[in-house]
Amino acid sequence: MKTERPGKPAARRLPLELSVGEVARRSGIAVSALHFYEAEGLIRSHRTGGNQRRYAREVLRRVAIIKVAQRAGIPLKTIAEAFRALPQERTPTVADWTRLSSAWKLELDRRIERLTHLRDHLTGCIGCGCLSVKDCPLHNPWDRLSQEGAGARLLDPD
Template sequence: MIHSQRNAGNQRRYRRDVLRAVAIIKIAQRIGIPLATIGDAFGRAAGRAHLSAKEWKMLSSQWREELDRRIHTLTALRDQLDGCIGCGCLSRRDCPLRNPGDKLGEEGTGARLLEDE
């Protein structure tokens, strides 16, 4: 994603736009965007570390949608945890966290989440 040049003392030197790209990469990582997705975004910038304002707007919009989706999912999970206080084992037939919609009930009775040995 980024490239450097080495000086006579073999130290890496980065252009300003590369340092900006590093800042964008770190921000994206902090919000949970995978490096592969970040790399794809910079790949669409035709090998440039510099993103135009239009490219940044499109990219940040996509990341915002992903972040909003994650926030929604985590908020729903957090709110459902309150119902687990009475159970504690997450194995109830109707547990929305462990068995949403009782999908495991369609497979019959007994332990369904144990791995085959």
């Protein structure tokens, strides 16, 4: 008589390939988003004989990187450019993530600095020349910022 050992669950065999629904469920991404990522070249699938998409398990790590980068405000175009340096068939490694995240850190630091400056000066003059010379003598006397171009020159110099 065969008995199970207590405390040790039976081994589960994980599938080598995942359907689009399985990737969506595991990653928390909508199927339509996965199709979009594939169309943009961020992930890749192959078709079965029944014309169904199948993804390598490694796609889950790529999708995780996309999600984290997007939540940090990294544009999808920038993510795609970074992925072009990675082999499609290989799972991104810790070294890959270190390289990607380090490259994005400078942009994030710059964005944080701009947002902090905006937050700290939001209630004051925005330095765009929209206020009268009489009301705005400290930030923009005689509307001199108009010489630098349109828009909020002090808070959004780009």
